[in-house]
Amino acid sequence: MSDPMDLGKPREECGVIAVSSPGGDAARAAFYGLFALQHRGQEAAGIAAVDGRTMRIRKDLGLVAQVFSERDMDDLAGADAIGHTRYSTTGSASARNAQPFSVETRHGPVALAHNGNLVNAAELRNALLEKGAGLSSGSDTEVMVMTLASAQGKDWPERIAAAMSTWVGAYSFVVLTREGMYAARDPWGMRPLSCGLLPGGGAAAASETCALATLGCTGFREVGPGEIIEVGRDGFTRAGAISAAAKGAACIFEYVYFSRPDSVWNGFGVHEVRRRFGAALAREFPAEADMVVAVPDSSISAAIGYARESRLPYDEAFVKNRYIGRTFIQPTQSLREKGVTMKFNVLPEAVRGRRVVLIDDSIVRGTTAGPLVRLLRGAGASEIHMRVASPPVRFPCHMGVDMGDSAELAACRTSREAFLAEIGADSLEYLPVRAMRDSLDGACGFCSACFDGDYPFSVSGASGKEGFEC
């Protein structure tokens, strides 16, 4: 319980946004967009804006609402702005790694913000150093922006394409220059990225459509794999591309857990997909029970789907403290033994004497399920049937998601039987990969490597399935 808010879930790395607002308040709009992307990263936030010839940037550790003041918004004048919200996968937070990352180049100032992970970052870094460059941080983003600074090409789209052709991995990114603003995505389409039209003129691109909807955007479309989109005052246009991968590899975990339920990508609303996962789970693994409850908040859509499909009543069984935020106060051993909990409380009268289906969206480290089952038991639930709306997470992600060490993954550190005993439920079932893919209308083009080890490309120092299966 070292982080009282830690739910044993994976951590996504970032959210990005780009806004072109002819009225000149692009940074302010980017602020609201980042606010809607806050769930993708709470460690740091930043915005860079261009006003005529001058690029300005503001970034720091903290939540979006903490990092920016009204005065910052005034300073970050201009019609074009990009923003970033970050969740570090490294132990210690440092403002030095906050994004956007900006440099002066021979072509003028450039700022870049990205979501993802380059698997060849170390080689790219060494190549830059060998050429005599000096690097001031350990972040992939600096490597990316330095590659851009030296890339060949007659304009930014050409230079961006040249740089992208050297990058292997997951990357959805936005680039701000004085000449234009761009949003682009890796050839596999791993991390989400969409664009839309601002009412009254201008356009925006963002990691999730929820940020675009918050800005009142319409006319959404996804940035395609390998595609470079220019985001400008007249809307968005395709400005270039590199070849898309033969087989798409969109991260399926975005549907399971990361994305906000109101986001839409690949044509599927996230809430709807989760309800389908829940319904499929009900068909695959029905339960004799009196009610269906969810691990709040990420499992509610799946629980509603399960309840409707199984014609069992949906109810709430837990209260989750809404006042999210880091605290450094740790309970003493004595308080811990008393059962002090900051995450969840149970609603006793809702479950007393009832047979409960408990829906969780996923089991990663599996540290939350046991305490929740014990809370239900303590409140008098007579049976508890755990149903998980995704397969067991068994493989690490090399594309920018921190699943934890494989020794921490519940499916690696213990058998299913032992895990059932550990959490103390009466039964435990997972949604199979097949049923999950069926819920997406059989669409191929998704990466489900964390469930099945089927990586979209070979990973240096991490040779895929063989090396990591447990």
Next chain:
Amino acid sequence: MSDPMDLGKPREECGVIAVSSPGGDAARAAFYGLFALQHRGQEAAGIAAVDGRTMRIRKDLGLVAQVFSERDMDDLAGADAIGHTRYSTTGSASARNAQPFSVETRHGPVALAHNGNLVNAAELRNALLEKGAGLSSGSDTEVMVMTLASAQGKDWPERIAAAMSTWVGAYSFVVLTREGMYAARDPWGMRPLSCGLLPGGGAAAASETCALATLGCTGFREVGPGEIIEVGRDGFTRAGAISAAAKGAACIFEYVYFSRPDSVWNGFGVHEVRRRFGAALAREFPAEADMVVAVPDSSISAAIGYARESRLPYDEAFVKNRYIGRTFIQPTQSLREKGVTMKFNVLPEAVRGRRVVLIDDSIVRGTTAGPLVRLLRGAGASEIHMRVASPPVRFPCHMGVDMGDSAELAACRTSREAFLAEIGADSLEYLPVRAMRDSLDGACGFCSACFDGDYPFSVSGASGKEGFEC
């Protein structure tokens, strides 16, 4: 939209806690308790603790997790501690009004934290000044603690009873001294206050049982109207009392909106009462519809109750941004016109082409209903039937709840028909006071003055029903 988080709801004033933990980590336990009471006040927080002979205090503006550091916890050593979390009803936040309020008296140091409002605070204040006292803040709490300092009696329970006999209004408070710690409640029992036993020894009292449950407490019981409970290492005991009022006046709005769903008082679980309100609303005002949705988060329990009673499917229609916190960044007029919203996004595929029952727990200022109805319409809902799980709020509260000016109350500033037109729903119905009381098993002893103007006592300068009805 001056406060992007403002939902047009009333604001409760405070949460209090007292913890006696023989292990000496009372302040740390109080911290976790306050964290569970954070919904009762986000402006300021404070903890006072006694270690042997010395009383120490730490309070400041901010959320509980922001105010206290690990070092504060070390400094606030001792087996007895009280805490407070505050929502100011006044415009400007000031650390000077943060609680607990502590002074040195002839009987040693005293700290007090309270929830409520004295209607005779001005008279008490003048009486103190006339006796030659100097007062350093404008808060009722200083008046209360100064009254205690000069109260007659051989011990603290006697002095507390003597002071209480001069106080008119709502007050649930905790008092920390070197001789003992006390929790007491006004003779009408207006604001909630309960106590429980800590596992392994010690006891606690808190505004809501959710805080006691967070500490692992068992054996809950309410502090009775007019009762003074001593909270000590051997548990809690009745230490004194003043006469309870002939007729209890427990605040019914705690069930409607304030309390956390997992809290229990007067023997009723809040989640269960809200489900009953929803079910009663379904019986009183059924709707031809396809689904039931809630204004998140406070209306979910009532919506589940309405859905189950009406045998309509419950679903989610809105996403509420979880990253609560003050921001001072305001949207420009241009952004506002584009529809930028930080509060809610809609889940379009859930409601498209559907007839929707939208449940709100209450209508106070009525500023949220219209935007939500418009979001549903924009997402393609074919009909929208607004159902409110409480009567219209029509009267101010003089017992510590800030309902806003009566000119701001929707039920005062406009007729029901005009309000229906304003929000743009297809129908609008409220739960009658009678049905609300029936849901509480016909129990009398509740104050529903904000709905019906039936105040428990005459209010100086505010002569009750006559003066305020609209």
Next chain:
Amino acid sequence: MSDPMDLGKPREECGVIAVSSPGGDAARAAFYGLFALQHRGQEAAGIAAVDGRTMRIRKDLGLVAQVFSERDMDDLAGADAIGHTRYSTTGSASARNAQPFSVETRHGPVALAHNGNLVNAAELRNALLEKGAGLSSGSDTEVMVMTLASAQGKDWPERIAAAMSTWVGAYSFVVLTREGMYAARDPWGMRPLSCGLLPGGGAAAASETCALATLGCTGFREVGPGEIIEVGRDGFTRAGAISAAAKGAACIFEYVYFSRPDSVWNGFGVHEVRRRFGAALAREFPAEADMVVAVPDSSISAAIGYARESRLPYDEAFVKNRYIGRTFIQPTQSLREKGVTMKFNVLPEAVRGRRVVLIDDSIVRGTTAGPLVRLLRGAGASEIHMRVASPPVRFPCHMGVDMGDSAELAACRTSREAFLAEIGADSLEYLPVRAMRDSLDGACGFCSACFDGDYPFSVSGASGKEGFEC
């Protein structure tokens, strides 16, 4: 060397100021006045101002320039303001003890700032508690302001006089009310306090005339012992008084060390008095030497006097780091052994091969003399004759000056011979009390208790000469 800036000197407690500026910028003027009084206390600063009916206050830990922002100045509107700068004598700094101290009374708001120490504070405090008051700090100032709140009298001058008649000790204070602003001084006239006329209208009172000069004041006069002066837009007027003590007891150490050289009181300029001390020292204890140097900065005036009287050249031998401020970085033992010093460096070529007279203004704890003598020796001085421009400090001060424990005083912990050996000088002489008084034209009415134990009144728990002589 726990405080790298500690020079082994006594610490004065406070500086006060009151400004009446018809233009309405009294707080801003008070700010500049406090800035000139900064040497009297660096722990905390505060200003209270009255604008029409409203009193506002701002105070915090820190230097004057750190505590106040431009916005504070705007907030502290009004034509009357008082200010305070504080040096705590207690170990831990707390904003709670910062001044001015303000309360609401039956006669309206009152703020008070003082310099000094009440020897009967404990009794006054107990009397207040016994009457049923609650006190929120441990400071004498709260006791003073609470006494004022309950004092009898038809107006503030009468009430101030009534309160003063109960106070024993050193106190120079300023009081701000809505009806008027007052400056008053104890009957012995122990701590300095003067007033003057602002150019263009208005008046001011301050601990030292250097603050009045900084404001451009003219027409200085001292507030007499026991006198109450009203400071208003029309100038200053005597508003009341209590009987002055039979024998004045102005603190002679103000001339020795505390006051700024440009301040004037009792008709003597401080720089001039110090030059006289130096000249007298030269007559009493001449030295065969080549040059005269000072311990910077407080001994420069005396060194100039000694040099002129002895017809020896004055020169500088030390550089003192100007960047005064607290640092919490401590040298390691290894660095300390290397001789790392933050206070003083020597000017080698000035003293090499020379016979040097080293003037110090006083010897209190005597911790600086040794290191300075060693610096001179290390730089090649052939002889070092230490001359001290005041007698040895041998008795504690009970009137608000922290001389340190008597066990720390050089004159108590060691004999003169041993101290000479400890510091390593070739000779050591002190100015006799007699010569010091002669330099003040034989004026009686000074307190020199720290030198001769002759206290102006009996001190409870500290019976004067007998109890403390070493």
Next chain:
Amino acid sequence: MSDPMDLGKPREECGVIAVSSPGGDAARAAFYGLFALQHRGQEAAGIAAVDGRTMRIRKDLGLVAQVFSERDMDDLAGADAIGHTRYSTTGSASARNAQPFSVETRHGPVALAHNGNLVNAAELRNALLEKGAGLSSGSDTEVMVMTLASAQGKDWPERIAAAMSTWVGAYSFVVLTREGMYAARDPWGMRPLSCGLLPGGGAAAASETCALATLGCTGFREVGPGEIIEVGRDGFTRAGAISAAAKGAACIFEYVYFSRPDSVWNGFGVHEVRRRFGAALAREFPAEADMVVAVPDSSISAAIGYARESRLPYDEAFVKNRYIGRTFIQPTQSLREKGVTMKFNVLPEAVRGRRVVLIDDSIVRGTTAGPLVRLLRGAGASEIHMRVASPPVRFPCHMGVDMGDSAELAACRTSREAFLAEIGADSLEYLPVRAMRDSLDGACGFCSACFDGDYPFSVSGASGKEGFEC
């Protein structure tokens, strides 16, 4: 009077230090060294240290004592450390430009801190950008460190020499790497840089010997023009060099104003040189007067020299507020008219009826002389003879000193007669360049371009004498 502390003097840019302390507390020693160099820059400070393989850095806006905490010292472990204190010449302070500047290179991490100004920085910058580099700040230091990153050579001394051969201008710098630490100086020897041996092992290099003396160093020697010194645990050794310029150009203004009086360079103690300037001034321009006083603090040495040479008594006439620090509080026009001053107060009795020689070390913008003369007149001085211990400043410095715009220089904006009238003195004389050089034993190798326009090299866009003389 926009900066109440502005004395109309030029601003030096920086102080640097490098410490090799085998005991591992190099950063702590660097802290004390920077503290002694604080007068060279108060805007920002930083320290970088190497512990085995890891380089760590801490830098921020603020005074040395404000920037570093005890915890920083613990973090900055290691036997080698460099530090920097900065005074920005640009309007707005930014932590981004704080030094040391560190990057990762193909040869490992490098940190650099420098004092000076490259006149070909723009060309160097463009060359880097053209090679495809990205630069993240506008500072020369980043250009320098990036040049180092790509410099050819088998080891750091070779690479440093290669980089130096491309740099034109004034630069005294220190470089920290994992292989060694270096201190080097431009071929003209413009800015000072010396090294010394730490007692007990190790060595240090610093901008001024006062910092070395603070660390207890002995065996000082200057880093020669063009020389590269390695600073290590075994002392300091010559590690390389580029050709020194045919004619040295050590900044003579270091003697006039910048350096601390206890520093020594080129074999001359600064205090001694200033006394010689004063004595020469007395010979060139004697005055019929009663006393000699100084503009504190930088003119005291010269005033003592003038007094001794002219056999007039030296005395103090001004008190300068010691509590240096930025304040943002501005006096209102009304206060300004009243004569509110934060800088200086006069000592009236010292000068009343006297003929005073007022010594200033230099006249740059000339904004202080007038107010000081008026203070003396106001205090009753009968005659005031202004004597300036250096020639009039008439030319800008291109080597890192901010003299202000030439339109601001007193010697450019007005004639000598008009300036005398402006300040209101009875006479005004300057030390001639010739006498200044004679005071340095006729040594050539000094740059006195600010006085005579004789620049050591042609300045691009600033063609030396012709273009700037007024």
